[in-house]
Amino acid sequence: MTQPSPLFDPETARGRLLASAARLFRDKGYAATTVRDIAAALGIQSGSLFHHFRTKEDILHAVMETVITAMLDDLTDQLAQAQTPREAVRALIAIELAYLHGPASDATSVLFHDWRALSDDRRTALLQGRNAYFALWDQTLATARSAGLTTIEPEILRQFLHGALAWTSFWYRPDRPLSREALTERALSLVLGSP
């Protein structure tokens, strides 16, 4: 099962800072989170944040970039191991859910839902990594369609599936009776039907 280790190294001040910031951004939104909130969560003064990051936006950027890179790496690995088109689609889902509800859940939620808060320049820069990630989705879904597993165009299906999974951050809790594996199967049968 995909189980990412903590995205941010809890041994370093920088890692703890990013983890705390991600949590707050997720809960309150980037704009509504103050640097004093972040500092308070770490037990330091707000001025001290700026030894690690030059601006508040740099923190957001670092959070997002870290998730983007890690997700792309993990997805590449998992797709390489998938034996069938169905397994490949399951990998798409499993990784997305692992990030959204595993140790990286805060950062992943921020990446998905606070995209708007980045400045244009920054957003454009990060878009490259995102596009590479979604290109893998499109390829995988196109293969599934060729194999007759779905009739929906890959780009549209990708957006539907990504939306459905991103939305789980608002309602799914890992401690629910529904396990992440079970949730993965539900999503898989949404996209490809029951086998």
Add this chain to the structure above:
Amino acid sequence: MTQPSPLFDPETARGRLLASAARLFRDKGYAATTVRDIAAALGIQSGSLFHHFRTKEDILHAVMETVITAMLDDLTDQLAQAQTPREAVRALIAIELAYLHGPASDATSVLFHDWRALSDDRRTALLQGRNAYFALWDQTLATARSAGLTTIEPEILRQFLHGALAWTSFWYRPDRPLSREALTERALSLVLGSP
């Protein structure tokens, strides 16, 4: 086709205010939108806003409440006209997409994506209307499942579908080659498969 008339009456100062605010909240987020932004969009001074609404949050609340009420009304109407379980599910989708991409798109996007910005009290109050709306979804999807159209539990399917549709506000543009009707069919075949 479901075609809601403008949510906010452009004949009244209040209606124009809400429409402008909704547009800005959608584009920049509630927290990042200033009352001066809203006032400037209306060609008035920021102080004048407060003759219409006591606080900035009141504006957000009014926007959301208006959409919630209208969506609930429209959905009730449409479900009453649906002849089959499949048509009923199509109505769920059609209405959601009509709101997300028709004249009420700004307000609907705000309702879906800036939920967090409301204070706890306000959020709880609005949740009643939302719950009534989603109860209709659950019933409809339960009926569809009983009819053998899907195997996924109604609550889970509802969240998947709602997420997939909510996400279209980030990528679908009505002026695209893909018509709203076509998009509706794609979503329907995602949920229930091709007939």
Add this chain to the structure above:
Amino acid sequence: MTQPSPLFDPETARGRLLASAARLFRDKGYAATTVRDIAAALGIQSGSLFHHFRTKEDILHAVMETVITAMLDDLTDQLAQAQTPREAVRALIAIELAYLHGPASDATSVLFHDWRALSDDRRTALLQGRNAYFALWDQTLATARSAGLTTIEPEILRQFLHGALAWTSFWYRPDRPLSREALTERALSLVLGSP
């Protein structure tokens, strides 16, 4: 005798703000003056300053631009009335001292001594007005030299004289036994000798 009326209209909030700011900039320097200092001198809150000026530097710029324009106007007038080269040089000195020690003394000191605090763009823009002013000095001093009143090149003499007069803001006080007229005569005899 040249007696400029107050540079900044004490009837308007903007005028009072500029007068207070000029005084503080003169006493403590631009960088060492805080917007809270300025606000306190006016009996308002610091945030209120920003209804009148967008930034602190805008205040400095407005102070300087006002003096520059007024000095150029006054000098043009006075030179037109001078009958002899010696009288023309006296006008240069009299106006400079009138600004440095009359009602505009704060703003003029700031203009002379806090030039560095302006951003490059702003400085370049203001330099146009300053250059026009000094062009009049150069012409006047060139005429005096042609008339045999001095042997020093106009540009050099201009800088010497301007420096000598600018420096009076650090030591001369109008309430001293030495009147401004007497000081003017001393400066005139420095430049052109005793007649």
Add this chain to the structure above:
Amino acid sequence: MTQPSPLFDPETARGRLLASAARLFRDKGYAATTVRDIAAALGIQSGSLFHHFRTKEDILHAVMETVITAMLDDLTDQLAQAQTPREAVRALIAIELAYLHGPASDATSVLFHDWRALSDDRRTALLQGRNAYFALWDQTLATARSAGLTTIEPEILRQFLHGALAWTSFWYRPDRPLSREALTERALSLVLGSP
């Protein structure tokens, strides 16, 4: 010709620190220069500065005190060698220009133009050294007046001359066609007329 050796010993860390600080203070002003600026110019961390000086103001004080002492020593020497009142006045000017445009130019500019930045206590303390220096000026100029070389009172003439020379730091560049010797002669003829 008066040619002071470097004020600050480039062989010692302290000397290099003072030289760098003087340069920055001159360029940006004391208040606008940060201790990080100074540290960066030396290639060290800002915290390390405080092994050499207890406060930022101590640095400014050391810069000023060093110039004051050196100028007083040099002036005493040069006046002792002057044979005539005119030569004595030339020495006043030559030393001032040597400091303003020779190897000590940064520190001297700071002394002349950032006097305001010192705390009251420090300023009062340094004023003793300055007063001794200017007492020599006053004596020299009084002698020149007794000799009929000028009609202006010594204190006033001193301020005029000091201002005119101090101002050269804003416009005169040693690499100009005008040599420092030539500039000295111009200033001398300003004060005493052409012989």
Add this chain to the structure above:
DNA sequence: AATGAATGAGGGTTCATTCAT
């Protein structure tokens, strides 16, 4: 000596909100 993370006060600025006109 030097580091570099941390401090904590204070910097300029923004902003929702108020209110006399």
Add this chain to the structure above:
DNA sequence: CATGAATGAACCCTCATTCAT
């Protein structure tokens, strides 16, 4: 109703200074 100046709290960020290493 609308204005626009004012508020005052809060914002992000800077800075001189400290200190354990």
